[in-house]
Amino acid sequence: MSIGYAFPDKLVEVEWLAENLNALSPDIRIVESNEDVLLYDTGHIPGAVHIDWRKDLQDQLIRDYISPEKFAQLCSRNGITADTTCIFYGDKSNWWACYALWAFELFGHTKAKILNGGRDKWIKLGLPLTKEKPSYEKTFYPVPPQRRDSEIRVFYEDVLSFLKTKGPLIDVRSPGEYSGELLHMPEYPQEGVLRGGHIPGAKSVPWKTAVKEDSTFKSFADLREIYEKEAGLDPEKETIVYCRIGERSSHSWFVLKYLLGHKKVKNYDGSWTEWGNKVAAPIER
Template sequence: MANIAAPPLVDALWLSQRLDDPHITVVDASFFLPAQQRNAKAEFAAAHIPGARFFDIDAIADIANPLPHMLPAPEFFAEQVGRLGIANDTHVIAYDGNDFMASARVWWTFRVFGHDRVSVLDGGFRRWQALGLPVSSEDTAGAERAFRPGFRPELVLNLETLRRLCDERTVQVLDARSPGRFAGTEPEPRAGLRSGHIPGSRHLFFKRLIDEATQGLKPVAELEALFRDAGIDLARPVATTCGTGVTASILALGLYLLGRPDAAVYDGSWTEWGGRADTPIETG
């Protein structure tokens, strides 16, 4: 089966009818901010979609980098996802229990490493449970498989590249953090960071993309209005950022649905930018 692009979103009922499909691997990518005081691994052990494997974004990462869950080397990523039973012909379905954190990050990561057969479960685990679909506490270990990674550098930005693009004014920067964090009126959840945002960046709180009733992403027409109201020209390049590159991926997912599959994520995000003394900051 070729690496044909999968739809970015799949429905819970659709997935429930395909849990035995050998070409599908479901991964629980749940991630919680420190202030939420929740343990993703413990919650996975207690209840998850049957057959799902846990995708730890802090372990499948560049563990030598002091910044949190930065992209790993392609070879390390390949080794880790191969242990989850994922090969190049696998349709990966990522879900979480926390408003697309970090299922969208996992979706973006697979795309960075050249794998387009990846989808996000719309509405995540909460939608799955709300529909009364089955859950399991069994730890399912799939047979290890070979995964050959690619790499798409255009989908990820580092500090130096973002500085240059901002100076050249060739990219629109869109920040997914809460309004108070963007404005610099509330503290960052990670100690030692300055408050504010990248000069010239626009703001769209990631939770505004989510329909509270369904827990899924809002319809495309509503998403388009949100991005346009944030000052984003969908005909021009966009880079997304947040605190650690997780909720920025939710904006990238929304942009993909609007026909911008080339939206890049600033991997270091505010933890890197706000943690340095040599980067400019705006507030308000």
């Protein structure tokens, strides 16, 4: 269960949602976001809307997120208001659900939670799925004045400056990617880079070390052992996490910020597809 975490209210247990599914407040919206964008159509939690991480959250021309205006439109057509609590869930131990949550928080929508165990646990418990797509009335969602880039996100130049401080960098990719043996994961050839390795000084803490076999998060004590004792992270100091395109690191960002209570964790979403292709970027192997 979620007891013991720094912010236990950022998690919703599958069992609770199943018991209360038919009596949810109108101010709650269940949001499914998967790596496999076609998965939602094969069956989803009743009442859940689908947010496509690639089509809905990312600009289709520039490598960046959508504008504040388009974010407001996205929320409006999914029946989400500024006061709606969004419960995100998805495949692969909520890796992409955490990415969607991070993107929502980038626009200031912090009323966002993760369904602990996600799609994997929901299906394993034999809980109901439907192919019926819900229909919600359009809402008014105010255009966010700006994105919170400086609060929870860093860019290439920020990381380069951070290296001079010898602050902690966490590489959440697989050991093969970290060592430079893999230029790209076999299942993601589109995310290839020209150089393999890792950002100088970065420690390897693969994102999946934070979850159990049933896709739920490990206990507070276990997470503290992994990130604070073994990786040496200080909850009071700034930490930067990165992966390949920023999605796996969003998962680790959520763990550090909300489960362990680290105050200054930021996500470098340019990650290795930017760093490994950047002319003159320093690389370590």
